[in-house]
Amino acid sequence: LPPARRPYTEPETRHDLGRMDVKCRHCGALHWMAEKIAKSSETNPQYGMCCNHGKVVVERLEEPPAELQALLVDNTTQAKEFRKNIAQYNTALSFTSLGVTEDHSINNGGGPPIFRIHGELCHQSGALLPSEGHKPVYAQLYIYEPQAALDYRMENNTNLQRDTMEILQRIITEHHQYAPLFLHAHEVLAAQPADDVSVRLRVAPGVHARRGNLPTANEVAVILPNQPNTEPRDIILRRRNGPLLRISDLHPAYTPLYYVILFPHGENGWHPDL
Template identity: 35%
Template sequence: MRNPSWESCCKQGSVQLQLLPDPPEYLKDLLERTDTQDRHFKDNLRQCNAAFAFTSLGCDIVSPEDRANNNNNNNNNKRGGLNAFQIHSALCHRQGSLTPVEGNEPSYVQLYIFDPSYAAERRQARNSNLDPEIVRELSVMLAQCNQFARIYRYAHEILSNHESSNTVSNGNDQREVSVPYIIISPSMRMRLIEGSDRRTHNPPTMEEIAAVIPIEYSDRGFRDIVLTLRSNNSLR
């Protein structure tokens, strides 16, 4: 078409979308090549994404086998097509502390704190079927090019250098307890606004609710990520 018009998505050309920037050279080469290594990367792309993820995915994943069994048990739900990523229940991303719990191997974001060669070894140990060269080169690439990897390394340095401590006294026993971060929970209340649609704005009848609460005292267009240096629990 010489003069295309996209009314439904771009308001007849008034919305200008910028082209995506080129990926790093090594990743671009993997995506454009057609050799054996390239096919291996594309065939295992989802596993590579998981191996280099910063957080773990919290959800109940429906396996292809379960979907096939459900389809066989329900004649009205038989369908072909591409394999889809299907989950049940809630979806969240779990993030632990920046340093692993004593006795545990580093994983997810913790691997970005270490040297890329060590991080590649740990990722390879958990994903033995992946090409070691691809894992090694991607580890170096992300450590150099990914802005979040640099931010996490800097956060780890700051928390390590400025880790505060409190003294806990128990009789004659005094010990130092690290307190790398303090989270203050704001108070919240719910009220019914007169004039609102009572079907959608009624107060809840259950004793427990789950809600996304915006930061009312800030006009920022983003949300905070809470980082801790050491912790036994993961954040969601």
């Protein structure tokens, strides 16, 4: 019989790789010695799977703004309430929505909350203005005056604290690099006579020329007119109506547009041109 078809027998001795404590000298990732590139030596082990020999450099995230940092670590009543409901605060402030069928039945008993879904998870973006008779949500709220936006956010989340939401809304509006872009896209679209026009959000082309570097804050993303033959990964923004559109998980803004509390500055996430 070929080995894979033989009955399983417990090996007599355990296969032991030792400790996973060998640091890549470029990025500091921890590895097992056995993972080293075969031709490198044990005194100077080289690894390809983490940073590809130092070729990929991912900059550290910026420190969160002081007010957010305080909410994340302080022991005040306000900070504790924030951390208890942090996922709900995040959803109230995110630019995109989660397209997912969640199974709530599993959380009826005690124990830690479980996030169980049916099918696939994706991030979606809708029109920049709510359709007739609907309240603004997600990116739409960044087009509104801050007071009105705060009112809508609290209306949808009556169990959350208004003063905390106000702090977070101000932080994201001031610091998140994509916040002004949505406003700009709205201005571009508002200048068009038709309601069904769209624009595209793409990370600036200059970024790709500098391989090995994450785009920095000032070379972020641009709003482009919607034309045929454009990048399939672009995020499409419309003024009004139309379906929710799925955002490619290869777009650099995929992560920061949803996880705004983890990425208050809106630093770009993973993308294939890193």
